Structures are given as structure tokens and as C-alpha cells.
Amino acid sequence: MAFDGIVVASLASELKHKLLNGRISKIAQPEADELLLTVKSTECQYRLSISADASLPLVYLTSKNKPSPMTAPNFCMLLRKHISGGRIVDIWQPGLERIIHFTIEHLDELGDLCRKDLIVEIMGKHSNIIFCNDQGKIIDSIKHVSAQMSSVREVLPGREYFIPDTMQKVDPLTVTSEEFAAHLTGKPMPLAKAIYTSFTGISPVTAEEICSLAGMDSSVPAQEYSADILLHLYTQFEIYLSAIKEDTFSPGIYFDGKEPKEFSALPLSHFVNYTRVEYDSVSEVLETYYSTRSLITRIRQKSVDLRHVVQTGLERNRKKYDLQLRQLKDTENREKFKVYGELINTYGYNLEEGAKTLECLNYYTNEMVSIPMDPLKTPQENSQRYFAKYNKQKRTFEALSVLCKETLDEITYLESIQTALDIALTEDDLAEIKEELTNSGYIRRKYTKKKVKIKNKPLHYISSDGYHMYVGKNNLQNEELTFHFAVGNDWWFHAKQAPGSHVIVKTHGDELPDRTFEEAARLAAYYSSMRGSDKVEIDYVEKKQVKKPNGGKPGFVVYYTNYSMVIDSDISNIEELE
Structure with missing residues (x-):
């Protein structure tokens, strides 16, 4: 999700409510492009994290502290000299730009009261933290931008501060309906793109939301809509952005299961496939979203080696x-060679010497058949040659049938580990999968004196009717759940013919309600390779009907009688327990 102007407006509003008239008690610079300000207000103390990192620029209130370097960088020392102990008298956002101004009042060296601006620009790789005097001159910045680096604007001490207008965008909070229509119709591009390229602070997601609220196809160019329809779009545009003027934000995160997909400061009604979780603070949204995303990213990075294996x-x-199947296909004619041998034995006695073919009646099909003969061999030798071919292909077929099944089982097994890697959320999950791959011979075991015990539990949910449901996160957990934890009358669920988790519902001898069956089936659908599908076929059966085949891989089971249902993979309304 873009850190767009609406999110910045929500953030500026929150910071204004909490930090206004607060005093800056501490200034730290934990990273080269990051500041951590401690602000004491009349109510409590806040930590404000400001990052101008090119890959992840952020501004939010946090409860977490970060260690600072032993020697403070020059920019940090400059801020301490000027605004340490200063009072924040204003926090504002110019237009709907991704910029926040902190106006700070402090005493100078002579004891006179003066003001300075700390300007935070959240603009991707162009993000910066700029310190200016009350005349608009740059005192210093956390990143220096020279004329060689940018032809648009220099960010250097002594230069005039201004906001570069490289995109010629219009302020969406002041635009009229006529200007709105003129900007959109003047761009031969899809409607949503025309919106976010015309107006400041509007992200592609927000543009899609405005089109959705107006009931318009975002992929159709604005020129194809009439003036009345564009007026209707402008009305929805104004209504949606009126929350900024009225200061009524509702920050939230959109989750796909446990994975955060998007965040926003205003509701996004077109995200119907995601679950929205609302928060009281946009800072909490940003911290939760990015910490969860970074955790998922870190786990995915750590799983790279396992995924490669x-x-x-x-x-x-x-x-x-594929090779075995091709070789197996070559054995399809084995029965024909057996029949040829039999027919030569039956009709070959009156065959002329040196004949190249034998024309005879196939008494199995009651049809005439032409059998190729080796003219240098007797009929008996030709018969033996065909029987030898038949026996060879029969042996090949029998051996390949076994090998094909073993290889297919191995593919299915590896696909189940691949699904387990997709499910993995912690380092313990990865350690357990690594142990399984080691046991299977895919990873060489490193012998050490100290053996690390892996303490990892399956996922635990409770149904709406109060029944406990357990989900294995990998094959070892599936094995443990099904054959050691579950008892005979507990119910077992699994996605049909797809790699995924075993789901166990503890019944304690009760007859399960239909709603619990459906919720357990949704868990089996979600924790499988079919996650995200609207229709997933789920097999379910009492645990006593589930058996482990002799020599089967971990998590492999067989069952001969079962029930089935088709269900979606939405688990947003199922409560998870620790």
C-alpha cells in the first residue's frame, strides 16, 4: 500500500492531537536516515520515529526504543543544539502532499524566542528530513541532494526550501467539478490512473476505491463517460475526501488470513476478499503492518534454502x-507380442520358407492380422522372439509401475513440504521442516554434541460451538496430531487430493454441530495448497477410519470411507487460541 497523502493526513491529525505543545526532551539518530524524538506532553511521554529510508520511509508513534550510536551524527547534534527542549507549536500538512511540517518554538543563544521547521518528506527514494529556519532557508538535512544528484531541487544548507511540482498535480481538497472533469478527460488513460496521476496524495488503491464507490469501471478512459457521470464521480470523490476535512479517519489493516495485505486511513469497500481490522491509531496501524510484513518477509528469506532443496x-x-511414464508407454504393446507368438505357433506350420509376413485370423478379436516375420528365422524362432519381447516388456511394466508410484508419492510428499513452508510463520516452524527434510535424506545432518529440542505446537482454534480444532503446520505435526493426539471418535479433515494440513476436531464423544464441521473444513481448505479458492473439496472422516500405510512418509494416510463437502477458505471468523 502506498504511504499516500490520506494516510499522511491521518497521521498529521493524530500527531497534532498528541504532540501539540509537547516539549522535545530527547533527540537520537539510531540509523543514518532515521530520527527518534522523545516528546513530553502534558498527559504523557511519546516516542516519535521518523525514517527517511529510501525503501521504507515511515513516521509513527512507537513505544519501542532503539539503541543509538556512541557518537551522535552531525545532523542529530545540530538538532540537539537548536530544538532540544523546544516546544512543538504546530503540526501541519501542505495540501495533501506526503509531507509533515513540525513547527518548533525554542530559545536561541541570546535567549530570544524563535521558530524553526522540521519537515518530513515521505516520498519513496526521495524521502528526506529537512531542518529549516523561519525564513524558509534550509539549515541542514539528513540527506544532502546536490545539483549533480537532482536537476529539480537542491537540498543543501543555505538553499531555499520549496516543494517541487514535477507532476503538475492538483490539490484534491480544493478542486472544482469543472476542473475535475477537465483533468480526467484530458488524459487518454484508464479512469483510475487518470485520477491518481492528476491529484496530489491519491494512491492507485484510493483511485480504485473512488471508482468502485461511483459504480464505474476504472479501466475505461474518462473520455468515454458523459458529463453527468463524471459529475457523479466528482460527488463520490468529494464525499470520500470529506473525512480529511472533518478529521474523521478510521485506520485499519486488511488481512488475508494472518498476512496483512493493505492498510488505509479510510475504509476500502472494494477489498471484499480481505478481513478489515480497525485500530484506534494510525501509528498502531503502521507499526503493526510493517512489523508483521517484515516478520513474514524475514521468515520467507530464511526459508529460501529450504525452498531451494x-x-x-x-x-x-x-x-x-516424465521419463518413467514415457518408458511405461513403450510397454503398451506387450500383449500384442504375446498374441503374435501364439498365432505363429498356431498358423506358422504351413508358412513358406523366407516369408516376411504371416497373414492369419486373430481368434481373440476374430479379425485378420498381418504379423511381421524375420525371413532368416524359422516360425518357431520368430515365435520365441515375440515371446521374449513380451516377457521383457512385462518385466519392465511391472518394475516401472512400482517406480512410478514411488516417484509420484515422492512428488506429493515434497509438495506437502512446499505447502508447509508457505504456512510457516516462525523460526521453529522452519526448524521442524528442516528436521523432516534431514530425516528424509534431502539435507545432510550435521552432528553436534548439543542437540537442540524443537518446541513447536500445532495451530489451535476454537469453533463457534466451543469445540477445539487443531491444525498441523507440517508433516511431522500432522503425524503427531492424527496418530498420537486424536482418539477414535475425533474428526479428521483434509483437502481432497491436495497437499495440506491435517485438521483434528476433539469431540469428547459429542455429536458435532454442522457449523463446527464447516469451520473445520474451512481450516483444512485455508491451510492447504488451495488457499484463496472459493470452492475447495474437503474429505472428512472419524479418526479411527484413518490408517497409515506401511513404510509411508510422515503425514501420509489412507482411508476408504469418508464424507466430502465443498467450502471456501475464509477463516476470518474462526477464533484462534494461543
């Missing part, structure tokens, strides 16, 4: 399986 194993086995 699994992917290599899958590619090798799939190539092997």
Missing part, C-alpha cells in the same frame, strides 16, 4: 516421473 527435489522427481 524442495524445489530441486521436485524438479528432479518430476523429470524422472
